[in-house]
Every structure is written in C-alpha cells, then in structure tokens.
Amino acid sequence: MSPGNDEWSRLMRAGLAGDAAAYRDLLQAMAPVLRGIVRARGPGLGADEGEDVVQDILLAIHLKRGTWNPGQPLRPWVYAIARHKLVDAFRRRGRRIHLPVEDFAEVLENEAPPDPFEASDAARLIDRLEPRDAALLRCLALEGQGSEVCGARLNLSPGALRVALHRALKRLAVIRVEDER
Amino acid sequence: MKTNQLIGLLAQDRTAPVSRAPRFVGGIAAALAVSAVAVLAVLGVRTDLGAAVIDPATIMKWLLPLALALAAGIASLTLSRPDARGAPSLWLAGAIAVLAVGTILGEWITTPADMRWTEMRGYSIPGCLISIIAIAILPFGVAIYTLRAGASVKPGLSGAAAGLATGSGAAVAYAFHCNEDAPLFYLTWYGAAILIVTATGWLAGRHWLRW
Numbered sequence: 001m002s003p004g005n006d007e008w009s010r011l012m013r014a015g016l017a018g019d020a021a022a023y024r025d026l027l028q029a030m031a032p033v034l035r036g037i038v039r040a041r042g043p044g045l046g047a048d049e050g051e052d053v054v055q056d057i058l059l060a061i062h063l064k065r066g067t068w069n070p071g072q073p074l075r076p077w078v079y080a081i082a083r084h085k086l087v088d089a090f091r092r093r094g095r096r097i098h099l100p101v102e103d104f105a106e107v108l109e110n111e112a113p114p115d116p117f118e119a120s121d122a123a124r125l126i127d128r129l130e131p132r133d134a135a136l137l138r139c140l141a142l143e144g145q146g147s148e149v150c151g152a153r154l155n156l157s158p159g160a161l162r163v164a165l166h167r168a169l170k171r172l173a174v175i176r177v178e179d180e181r
Numbered sequence: 182m183k184t185n186q187l188i189g190l191l192a193q194d195r196t197a198p199v200s201r202a203p204r205f206v207g208g209i210a211a212a213l214a215v216s217a218v219a220v221l222a223v224l225g226v227r228t229d230l231g232a233a234v235i236d237p238a239t240i241m242k243w244l245l246p247l248a249l250a251l252a253a254g255i256a257s258l259t260l261s262r263p264d265a266r267g268a269p270s271l272w273l274a275g276a277i278a279v280l281a282v283g284t285i286l287g288e289w290i291t292t293p294a295d296m297r298w299t300e301m302r303g304y305s306i307p308g309c310l311i312s313i314i315a316i317a318i319l320p321f322g323v324a325i326y327t328l329r330a331g332a333s334v335k336p337g338l339s340g341a342a343a344g345l346a347t348g349s350g351a352a353v354a355y356a357f358h359c360n361e362d363a364p365l366f367y368l369t370w371y372g373a374a375i376l377i378v379t380a381t382g383w384l385a386g387r388h389w390l391r392w
Contacts, residue, residue, distance in 0.1 A: 024192035055187050062191040064332040066198025067262045080264040084334045141186040166196035
C-alpha cells in the first residue's frame, strides 16, 4: 500500500475534490478518534472543555486542510494539528480565571443531556460572532436548515452564503485563538 | 453547538483551500519588484553595475543575500505545514550566516588596525539600513499575509524565516544601488538590516501566524 492510500486520506482527497458526503464521513470518523486522543492526552480537561478542544481540532482541520500534502498519509497531519490544539488548550487553561459558581450551575443543568458532549459553547462561540454571521451559523447548524432556507431568511444569494459561511467559520477559529491571549 | 452540528457546518463550507506556495512566491516576488523599482528610481543604480556583477569580489553582494533569501523562503513554506519536522533549508541559511560572520571576523583581522573602522563605517550606513528595510516592508507584509493560510506549529520561527527571506531579498535589490564594496561594510550593515527584518518577523509571526 502506498502512503496516503488509507481510508482517511482517500476521503480527504475526495473531499478536497468537492465530494461533500465523503468529507462529512471523514469528519465524523475523526471525531471519536480525536475525542479519544483528547481524553488520553488531556485528562485534566473536563468533558465540556475536552469537547471544546475536539471542536477546535475539527475546525482547524477544516480551515487548514490546504496544508495537507495529498501524497502523504493524512493521520500524522491530523495528529500534528491535534497536538497543537491540545497544547494551546492547556496554555489557555493556565491563564483562565475560573468562575466556579457559573460553571457548576451549567454542569448541574446539563446533568443528563442526550449527548454527553453537548457543551455550553453555543453561547460561548456563536454569540460572539457578528449578528449576521451568528444568525447564519445558528440557522445552518442549530436549526439544521438547508442553505436554501437560510439563504432566503438572511437574504443571501447562494454565492454570498457560501462566502459568508466560510468567513464565519474563519472568525470562529480566530475568536478561539484570541481567547488564549 | 454539538460536535455533529459543527461537522455539518464544516461539510457545507465548499470554499476550496488556497494553494499557498504560488501565492507566497509570486506575491513576494511581485512586491519585492515593486519596492525595489520604487526605491532604485529615487536612489539610482550604481554607475559601474555592469562591471560589478561580473567581478567575483563584488558579486557576493548579490549571491550571499540571494542564497539566504531562497533558503529562508523555502524554510517558511516548509514550516507552514503543521506536520513539518523542522526545515532543513534553515540549516543552509544558518551556514550562510556563519560564513558571513566568519568573513567579517577574517576581514577585521587582516585589515590594518587603522583602516578597520574606516572600512566598516563606509559613508552610507543610514541610507543602507533605511533603504533595505524600506524595500523589505511590502514583501514582508505579503509574506506574513500569505503565510496566514498556513498552519505553522512554530509561528515565531515561521515569521523569522519570512523576515529573513524578505530582508535578504531587499538586500539583493539594494545592492544594485550601493557601491560600497568593502566586505566589512556590506556584510555588517546588510546583515544588520536583515537581522532587524528577521527579528520583526519573529514578533509578527508570534502575533499573526497563530491559529
């Protein structure tokens, strides 16, 4: 087997060539693996924080996928990104001022969520975007509407929606990095 | 936002990633050409250029910074991949720097004591420093901007390599004007200007190349 011929590399190549279904499959296959990495390498992180890091990693994988060399296997590249994001998470954690009362309230409220990883970061992340970006992501992600519905609601043409979505995702990543400063 | 919802969002984003290498190389080359032409239009080109570019004694003024620029440029691109295991061309850049420092020392020792400062000082230190830095500003900005699409796990080093590449490129351009050919002069002050741009790159990288 030549390097880069494994399932993940194959799916990423398909994704880069425009196959959205293959790309979604890839991200879905990666998520549990990343969760395992974060749990093993970051045992000090709570479930919420750990899932935040998983999301950071997925976002970075998406935005930085152009830095993968398709002639190489994908996994070492994914692990390099995961490691980078974990290091950042610990750096951020070291500097963060904890507000335990609120944290506890959230933990208690979310005691038995249907998805154990449903963190409170909808508020933390999306609400910090500009209102239009936030509305777009909320429509597409939280409400799960298709791009036609969301485009009509926000008065965006398909092309404009495409640009707006990409920008909103980039800003989401920037907000996370700025948190660390 | 659940992780599954995020994945849904990411899969809907069809914007293709940009290819960095052509933008990086082309952007820097274009920016360097514009800056160099602008500055040389003001300062003028040395009158004996034709003779200087074929004289082995003066050709090093172009070859050394050119080699540095290429090595450091390749290093910036290599480092922009998160899974990069170091950048071998950075060692080449380091070797060129050591060679330059060694030559400065050698010249210092072999030059008669009463001539050393005169040779090193020359007559155009401020012009040399200011011009090289001025030429470097635009390509440097382009380099940092295009590297933002990369994913370096060593942002400071990446920025420094970009500064080294563009500072050296600016020195190559400035050498078309500068007619001070004493190695003690140009190695010292070209080197100082390149170091300033490199240090700026380190700071810029730590600030703008984080992700």
